[in-house]
Amino acid sequence: xxxxxxxxxxxxxxxxxxxxxxxxxxxxxATKQEIITAAVQYGSRATVVTTLQRLxxxxxxxxxxLWDHLPDIPxxx
Numbered sequence: 603x604x605x606x607x608x609x610x611x612x613x614x615x616x617x618x619x620x621x622x623x624x625x626x627x628x629x630x631x632a633t634k635q636e637i638i639t640a641a642v643q644y645g646s647r648a649t650v651v652t653t654l655q656r657l658x659x660x661x662x663x664x665x666x667x668l669w670d671h672l673p674d675i676p677x678x679x
Contacts, residue, residue, distance in 0.1 A: 614653045615678030620665055622646040623654070631661040637668075 619641075626632040626640035634657045641651050657671050669675070 614647075614650050614675055616669065616675050617678035618646075618650060619653070619668065619672075619675065622650055623668075624665055627662075627665055631663045633661050634659050637662065 622641040622644045623632070623637050625644075626636050632640070634654075637657065638651060638654050641654055653672065653675065654668075657668065662668060
């Protein structure tokens with residue numbers, strides 16, 4: 603079995619990020635802070651929150667918009 607996210611220092615995957623923050627996008631968009639808050643409320647690992655802190659200060663219309671700013675995060679299994 604492959605080591606998920608082995609090339610990313612924290613081992614964070616896009617699937618893990620999606621699980622943690624998808625509920626932040628129930629409205630039309632989510633800010634960086636709303637995304638981070640959603641991840642914390644979800645109970646995400648600290649490495650997920652640290653990864654999300656790399657996002658720019660702006661609103662995102664969809665979770666897939668995060669990947670433009672986090673291109674090194676692998677998909678996962």
